[in-house]
Amino acid sequence: MESPLKKLALVTGANKGIGFEVARQLAASGCRVFLGARDKVRGEVAAATLQREGRDVRYLPIDLDDLATIGAAYREIHADFGHLDILVNNAGIAGQGDGLPSSCSLDAIERAFRVNFLGTVAVTQAMLPLLRKASSASIVNVSSGLGSLTKSGDPAWSHVAAKFLGYAASKAALNMLTVQLAYELHGTSIKVNSVAPGYTATDLNQHRGTQSIPEGAAEIIRLALLADDGPTGTFSSAHGIVPW
Numbered sequence: 001m002e003s004p005l006k007k008l009a010l011v012t013g014a015n016k017g018i019g020f021e022v023a024r025q026l027a028a029s030g031c032r033v034f035l036g037a038r039d040k041v042r043g044e045v046a047a048a049t050l051q052r053e054g055r056d057v058r059y060l061p062i063d064l065d066d067l068a069t070i071g072a073a074y075r076e077i078h079a080d081f082g083h084l085d086i087l088v089n090n091a092g093i094a095g096q097g098d099g100l101p102s103s104c105s106l107d108a109i110e111r112a113f114r115v116n117f118l119g120t121v122a123v124t125q126a127m128l129p130l131l132r133k134a135s136s137a138s139i140v141n142v143s144s145g146l147g148s149l150t151k152s153g154d155p156a157w158s159h160v161a162a163k164f165l166g167y168a169a170s171k172a173a174l175n176m177l178t179v180q181l182a183y184e185l186h187g188t189s190i191k192v193n194s195v196a197p198g199y200t201a202t203d204l205n206q207h208r209g210t211q212s213i214p215e216g217a218a219e220i221i222r223l224a225l226l227a228d229d230g231p232t233g234t235f236s237s238a239h240g241i242v243p244w
Helices: 018-027 040-052 067-080 106-132 165-183 213-224
Strands: 008-011 032-037 055-061 086-090 137-142 190-195 236-238
Touching: 008 018, 008 067, 018 032, 018 040, 018 086, 018 213, 032 040, 032 067, 040 055, 055 067, 067 106, 086 106, 086 213, 106 137, 106 165, 106 190, 137 165, 137 213, 165 190, 190 213, 213 236
Parallel strands: 008 032, 008 086, 032 055, 086 137, 137 190, 190 236
Antiparallel strands: none
16 A cells, blocks of 8 residues: 555546646645546546646546446555545536426436436545545535526526526536535535536537636635635635525
């Protein structure tokens, strides 16, 4: 088993976009990072890029839609380190066919839930035994402002017209995971929080977002590196608390 001196982080969906930036910044802060990605070639290329920057990063195959890969990821971390300090549940999809409730594809809704919610639950359940072994641990669920019921129902909200039932509902469900898991883990050393990164220019929105990837990653990084007495059970963005 390798030395556990560095904080150990797992970031899912980290071969590009916000996830890659989160992996980069966590590694720059001194963490040893597992760069999780479902595509082997892209994951290895992303990890190699960060390794050339002198970062302690390792590619870890993990597909939120494949329970076997999640179990294998747990076993690799357990065998080599025996614990996990940070879990960033970043991987997610916005499926073709999603849209307004009256016309969106049921297949698109099902896939959004299977990956964005059920897959995240599966990863979290698998990694919890490792997180419990850490002296202080943090789980960050990458949600979305579209997952806020309050904002989605506010006609004055700048993104109120963005109606994608499968994606938004899966992110609202992810927020429920945050609330309930934070309650379940109350009194432990594990903090659980949701983040709305903001409208960030990534592949998910064909780079139409209005803020940069480092801006989108900022609040995720802050919560991943919380002090031992940091908050739990919150939903926030770089601008402050987001209403559920």
